[in-house]
Amino acid sequence: MANYVVTSGEPGKMGGSKAKEDIINFLARDNYISFMINPYQTNKFSRIWYTHFRLKKFFSNDEINNVILQHPIPSPYIVDNFVKRLEKKEKTKLIIWIHDVQSLQRNGDGKKQEWEIKLFNKADVLIVHNKRMQTWLREKKVLTPMIVLGIFDYDNPVPIQENVPYEKTICFAGALFKSTFLSKLKMKHQLYTFGPDMPKVHSSNIIYSGQFTPEELPSHLTQNFGLIWDGPEIQTCAGTFGHYQLFNNPHKASLYISTGIPVIIWSKAALADFVLENKIGVVVDSLEELDDLLDNLSEEDYLVLKDNVVKLAEKLRSGYFTKNVIKQLAEI
Known part of the structure; x- marks a missing residue:
């Protein structure tokens, strides 16, 4: 049985995708296979074609155990269709690893919140930042079992700063x-x-x-x-x-x-x-x-x-x- 971590690439080089990339690399040590989704389609036709034809290759593998979906992926259309196909695989477990709750970021965006809550309730497990986020999701009627992360890991290539004078900077x-x-x-x-x-x-x-x-x-x-x-x-x-x-x-x-x-x-x-x-x-x-x-x-x-x-x-x-x-x- 194969395990996958599903992620969307993010434009820019200033740290927007660092957290997701690190999780891909750390999960690879537990034999999780990275699968990238491209949500940045140029028009409606290309989005439909990509969703219903290009993504088919992912579902050709019948032996999928866990799928960790790194949320958010900035295309509700692609995400909804991906999850709908995944639900047909009875032996596959969907885990949503939350990086951002977009409806919390957008100051109570009602439509976005409704969509996110519905998506989170389709998962078998949610990975949430902390107990406060867990409590907020429970208050919004998310019933899915949750794992509290604690803090994000960080793959840091620079030696740890140890001997720096205390200058109160x-x-x-x-x-x-x-x-x-x-x-x-x-x-x-x-x-x-x-x-x-x-x-x-x-x-x-x-x-x-x-x-x-x-x-x-x-x-x-x-x-x-x-x-x-x-x-x-x-x-x-x-x-x-x-x-x-x-x-x-x-x-x-x-x-x-x-x-x-x-x-x-x-x-x-x-x-x-x-x-x-x-x-x-x-x-x-x-x-x-x-x-x-x-x-x-x-x-x-x-x-x-x-x-x-x-x-x-x-x-x-x-x-x-x-x-x-x-x-x-x-x-x-």
Whole structure:
């Protein structure tokens, strides 16, 4: 019996597909075969032809055990038809590995939410980020058994950052166009930003440091903390992107941790519990607390966080959390 991981390619080179690519690579160690879907068809005719003819080759294999579908794939039409065909294979188990719940990202998009909930209920198993996401899905009447991931693994090719002087510096990586809080943040300690579309207006202690591929970026992250924050405000994570942190595991957290960098995260974020339980960083209610936090954190306290992060970095690089999912799947 064969096991497959089904994924859509994503345009761009700035980390949009890094999480999915890493899961493909980690699952390959458990003999999962990668199958790529191309949702970016030029017109309706090509989409129909691709869905009903090109995808047929996948279903020619009668001996399929598990299919892990990496969600989202940006074509409900292709996904619906793919799942419909899969349902005809009685011995095949459909597992949906959630990267993003799009209806949560889109501030309560009713039609998108209805479609996603229906899709999730067709799965035999869901892999969700954390217990908050699990609770939200249960409240939306998703009845499918769920496995809680904990945190995304991260295949990091750069040596773990271990011996960096404690200078109370912070880095922030991501799509900076949505991080408009950077235009309002004023602090005395240095914050280094990485990514596209840096806001033109920002304080002098916020230092734009360039845009790099996911493979190159870790070698440029030589700061003491990695910031996890989103939205337009500094007092709280607000707006659509900020609200999403109540439920998701931002992939940049895995970037920081796998690099060996402790994190600073919003106290109400879903991932804050994981950070505190594993003692790999600190939480803040507001970015206005950053200067005082850094001033009051001793080097000894920082090195405790650092040591814990380095240990966890080894796990993320080895695919520890992905392996744990596979173990749990075998028990369902």
